Amino acid sequence: MLGIKNIASYLPQKKVSNYDKKEKFELDDDFIENKIGVKFHCVKEDDEKASDLCVKAFENLVKKTNIDKGTIDCCIVVTQNPDFNIPHTSAIVHGKLELSQECACFDISLGCSGYIYGLSNILSFMKSNGLKNGLLFTSDPYSEIIDHDDKNTDLIFGDGASVTYISENPLYVPKDFSFGTNGKAYKEILCDDKLYMNGRAVFNFTATTIPKHIQKLLVKNNLEDSDIDKYILHQGSKYIVDTIRKRLKVDESKVPFDMYEYGNTISSAVPIILEKELNSNHKRLLLSAYGIGLSWGSTILEKN
Amino acid sequence: MKATVENIKEIIAEAEVLGDANEMKNDIALSEQGIDSLDVVNVYLLIEEKFDVQIPDEDLAQVTTIDAIVEYVNNKLV
Numbered sequence: 001m002l003g004i005k006n007i008a009s010y011l012p013q014k015k016v017s018n019y020d021k022k023e024k025f026e027l028d029d030d031f032i033e034n035k036i037g038v039k040f041h042c043v044k045e046d047d048e049k050a051s052d053l054c055v056k057a058f059e060n061l062v063k064k065t066n067i068d069k070g071t072i073d074c075c076i077v078v079t080q081n082p083d084f085n086i087p088h089t090s091a092i093v094h095g096k097l098e099l100s101q102e103c104a105c106f107d108i109s110l111g112c113s114g115y116i117y118g119l120s121n122i123l124s125f126m127k128s129n130g131l132k133n134g135l136l137f138t139s140d141p142y143s144e145i146i147d148h149d150d151k152n153t154d155l156i157f158g159d160g161a162s163v164t165y166i167s168e169n170p171l172y173v174p175k176d177f178s179f180g181t182n183g184k185a186y187k188e189i190l191c192d193d194k195l196y197m198n199g200r201a202v203f204n205f206t207a208t209t210i211p212k213h214i215q216k217l218l219v220k221n222n223l224e225d226s227d228i229d230k231y232i233l234h235q236g237s238k239y240i241v242d243t244i245r246k247r248l249k250v251d252e253s254k255v256p257f258d259m260y261e262y263g264n265t266i267s268s269a270v271p272i273i274l275e276k277e278l279n280s281n282h283k284r285l286l287l288s289a290y291g292i293g294l295s296w297g298s299t300i301l302e303k304n
Numbered sequence: 305m306k307a308t309v310e311n312i313k314e315i316i317a318e319a320e321v322l323g324d325a326n327e328m329k330n331d332i333a334l335s336e337q338g339i340d341s342l343d344v345v346n347v348y349l350l351i352e353e354k355f356d357v358q359i360p361d362e363d364l365a366q367v368t369t370i371d372a373i374v375e376y377v378n379n380k381l382v
Contacts, residue, residue: 030322035342200345200361207349239342 002123002134003170003304007275008061009162010053011262015040018155025151032155033260037238041158041263043143049083050139051092053161057137058097061163067133069097074134074166075105076122078114078267080191080292081140082107093137104131111189112234112291113179114138114267115162116299120177122166134166138267147194156237157195158263162271171278172285172301178217179297180209189292202291206240210290211247217286217298225250228300229282234289235259235269244288266291307355307377312370315354319346333368351377 017040018032032039044053054077061067075097077090084092090105104125110117115138122136139161148154188201214231218224231254233241238257245255258273259265265272270289277285283303290296305311309330316334317325321343328337334344348359351373357380359367367373 031340031342035340198361199341200348203342203345204349207346208353237342239346243346 001170001173001304002126002166002168003173004119004164004278004301005167005170006061006065006165007162007271007278008057008064009160009268009272009275010056010060011158011160011265011272012042012044012048012053014043014045015261016043021155025155027155035237035239036155037235037241037257037259038156038158038263039260041156042160042265044141044159048141050077050079050081050141050161051083051089051096053139053141053159054089054093054137054163055096057139057161057163058135061165065165067165070100071133072099072135073103073131074122074126075099075103075137076108076118076134077137077139078108078110078118079138079140080109080111081142081144089139090137104129110295111140111266111293112236112269113289113293113295113297114140115270116177116287116289116297117179118267119164119174119299120297123174126166132168136164136166138162138271140266140268142195142266145191145195150195152197152199153195156264158259158265160262160265160268160272162268162275164271170304173304175284175300175302176217176221177297177299178213178220180213180295182209182294185294188294202236203240203243205294206236206290207243207247210244210288210296213296214248214286214288214298217300221300223284223300228254228284228286230277230285231255232270232273232277232285232287234291235264235273236291237264305355306381307374309370309374311354312351312373315350316347316370319343319350321347328370330370334370335368355381357381
């Protein structure tokens with residue numbers, strides 16, 4: 001049975017403080033800590049690309065688990081800030097990691113919801129094609145597209161990457177997935193040179209759509225809140241995570257909030273937290289991610 | 305249901321803003337009474353849901369105070 005065998009992540013050491021932007025954006029500490037929930041955000045070096053962050057995440061994975069690179073037969077990168085328009089970043093990662101030539105590589109162009117889609121894609125693709133060992137990367141270096149005069153985006157996003165090792169005898173296996181899209185609202189988060197985000201529209205979307213979407217997935221699987229040990233929600237902002245949690249009527253202890261020191265890392269936000277929960281003795285986890293598109297997806301993971 | 309100062313203040317309290325909603329002035333902008341940009345977005349969403357009205361972005365300048373919100377919502381409900 002294929003599933004999540006291990007996860008590693010990479011966060012650049014260089015950090016920018018939001019406290020240094022208090023005057024520029026007329027902020028107070030409460031807003032930084034309790035509303036945005038980002039004290040510092042990680043920024044990659046100028047000469048680093050998405051693929052470099054993936055390679056560093058993989059180096060961290062190798063430190064945690066024995067992996068024979070020659071056995072990797074699937075490599076997927078979720079990104080919307082690829083190294084180049086052509087070719088796909090997964091091919092570049094494949095080359096840098098010196099993976100076998102008998103390895104399928106492709107990218108998935110999705111933002112915040114990308115990890116959930118990526119997880120479903122890699123498992124389906126591997127099962128359909130008899131593959132045994134896969135790597136699912138997320139890497140979306142937003143520092144390349146941030147407008148530093150835009151309060152809506154400059155305070156939130158951080159660079160980071162993750163890699164999820166998919167193999168036999170996993171720790172967790174997805175029980176079910178659910179996905180959604182509202183393409184009519186695609187302009188609410190848009191990058192045409194620099195990133196634009198309509199904060200009000202994004203908040204309204206997450207507050208109204210996501211709690212109902214999560215509830216529906218639970219009902220579909222005959223599960224209740226008491227059956228879920230942790231809800232790992234996309235770290236859009238502390239305000240958004242708190243709002244979804246309150247609307248779901250879920251206890252705060254079951255919804256980790258973790259991005260104070262590194263920011264919203266887009267498709268890496270969920271796997272960065274999942275990595276920390278992976279070796280806890282949770283029976284069942286619910287992952288949910290939402291944003292650009294507008295797109296959303298959730299999955300229920302069960303301990304194998 | 306018509307909008308009143310009282311039920312708008314209940315909604316502001318429901319949004320868990322800093323301070324006591326009942327102590328808020330009706331004719332002073334919410335932003336000048338400690339409600340930050342995220343809280344005010346939440347307040348508008350709760351109003352939209354409670355009264356089943358839409359407050360488009362281009363109308364936000366019309367709903368800066370509690371009195372203005374009451375008038376705006378009731379005009380929408382007519």
